Amino acid sequence: MAAERILVKLGGTLLDEPASRRRLAREIAELSATGARLTVVHGGGKQMTRYLAERGVESQFVNGLRVTTPDVVDALLKIFAGSVNHGLVASLVEAGALAVGLSGIDALLAEAEQMDPQLGAVGRVTKSNGGLLETLTATGYLPVVACVAGDRSGNIYNVNADQMAVACAGGFHATRLVFLTDVDGVLDATKTLVPRLNKAACRELISTGVATGGMQAKLEAAMSALDSGVGHVHIVGGATPGVLAAVVAGQHAGTVLEV
Numbered sequence: 001m002a003a004e005r006i007l008v009k010l011g012g013t014l015l016d017e018p019a020s021r022r023r024l025a026r027e028i029a030e031l032s033a034t035g036a037r038l039t040v041v042h043g044g045g046k047q048m049t050r051y052l053a054e055r056g057v058e059s060q061f062v063n064g065l066r067v068t069t070p071d072v073v074d075a076l077l078k079i080f081a082g083s084v085n086h087g088l089v090a091s092l093v094e095a096g097a098l099a100v101g102l103s104g105i106d107a108l109l110a111e112a113e114q115m116d117p118q119l120g121a122v123g124r125v126t127k128s129n130g131g132l133l134e135t136l137t138a139t140g141y142l143p144v145v146a147c148v149a150g151d152r153s154g155n156i157y158n159v160n161a162d163q164m165a166v167a168c169a170g171g172f173h174a175t176r177l178v179f180l181t182d183v184d185g186v187l188d189a190t191k192t193l194v195p196r197l198n199k200a201a202c203r204e205l206i207s208t209g210v211a212t213g214g215m216q217a218k219l220e221a222a223m224s225a226l227d228s229g230v231g232h233v234h235i236v237g238g239a240t241p242g243v244l245a246a247v248v249a250g251q252h253a254g255t256v257l258e259v
Helices: 018-033 045-054 070-094 130-138 161-172 199-207 213-227 243-248
Strands: 005-010 037-042 099-103 110-114 123-128 142-146 148-150 156-158 176-181 232-237 255-257
Touching: 005 018, 005 161, 018 037, 018 070, 018 142, 018 243, 037 070, 037 130, 037 161, 045 070, 070 099, 070 142, 070 148, 070 156, 110 156, 110 161, 123 161, 130 142, 130 161, 161 176, 161 213, 176 213, 176 243, 199 213, 213 232, 213 255, 232 243
Parallel strands: 005 037, 005 176, 037 142, 099 142, 110 148, 176 232
Antiparallel strands: 110 123, 148 156, 232 255
């Protein structure tokens, strides 16, 4: 039986505390040791905002997207592709995984184009080089991808981490995409956890204003992943120990989205 291909997306908030990062790294390494072919994509918005604030740079957002000036691009490389990525890779190596730190710039793993000049260097991924992920995972390595992308003219782009995860999942032909977040899953209008959703139900949550902001973005990303061929998309609380192994084993946790 072919090894399952799983894309795990880690929110930056979960990586901010060393204890949380090391626990998640252990759980990912344990799953990798079962023979599953894993790729990890991570964010780092909280760390980025703190880094900029410490240097007197105010973070500006338009429709939830960080306006990315040249100063912010420099910070992207230092924080997303630097300290956050390397910190996670170090924790995964400590846990026994053959983790490899990457960004979307490497071998144009994620090729992007500018989304809107008013946002600066914010990019939309147009193509994912799944061959790099294929090569690494087939030989036992665990790619860890920061949400920074590039293009063939040498430009560097800030890319939404959820959209980066979707692009990599599609290029990698992942059968499962797991969003480990700082919430337990998708909630309905009564704030009750919704265990299972299809695309029609996702669209209804968005159109009725129940899902807004970050959760709306997660649902839109999840629907894009389903459209790209991913079989199951999970939105689960990463603060719960063992949740990653649970969802892969088919146990109930968080919200699962299916076609």
